[in-house]
Amino acid sequence: MKTTAPIGIFDSGVGGTSIWKEIHKLLPYEHTIYLADSANAPYGNRTESEIVALSRKNTEVLLAMGCKIIVVACNTATTNAIDTLRASYDVPIIGIEPAIKPAALQTTTKSIGILATRGTLSSSLFHKTSETFTKDISVVEIIGEGLVPLIEEGALNSLEMRQLLKKYTAPMLAANIDYLVLGCSHYPYIIPLLQELLPASVTIIDSGEAVARHTKKMLETTKALSEVRKTPALQFYTNADTQTLKSLLNKYSHKISIEKLKF
16 A cells, blocks of 8 residues: 555544644645535434445445555444455554543543433444443433534524523533543534533543554554645545535635435
8 A cells, every 4th residue: 555545534424634634734735535424414313234335335435446455434434344344345444432431530430421312322333432441430411412414504503403402411511520532523612611501620521632642652563654745635534514514614615525325
């Protein structure tokens, strides 16, 4: 595999662009191809076999485009399909999991909140991680029902979004959490609203930086890191409307391409 081959990233929709931003910030010369499978979003309410099938489809599209590494920028796809993907394809595959460990190690109130999709919270990988790090800690798990569709529509500051977040954070506040773990790559886009609704004593954690560092380390380990210092190709494909992608990536509009693609 050539070192100049692109990094492939996929998500159930536009949310994984929060991961792409961290990867691009850390690896600014790497070519990237991002797939937003918005036509099938949200993955969180699908069965495990559906999630595995969609994850395989996305991976194969990216491999056909010549990607040297695949980043599964979707918590639900990672927790349900990562083992199958790694067993099926011979390129490195990076996943994304809720950052339970740092929250559990740093909490002083011994109470943390996790906001995630049904598909992530019900997965065996999530339970395994949670059990490992939260033995003496109170964990308030909330399914963020309805959040992904609103983010996909670009309704980040809508009244409906505000009402849902108030409802979902209420039991967390009642439990005196001091860390809120975001267990979906869409959710970093609602951090400003969460910060408005939560006291300053609550730290919000997402996995973006950790995934970017892991991707860099894997490329170094496999000697696949690009040594070319030129402006990279940054390609985005969605199988739904391009408008939300354009809006979320507005500040990068001068250097990226966004296209609708059937996949």
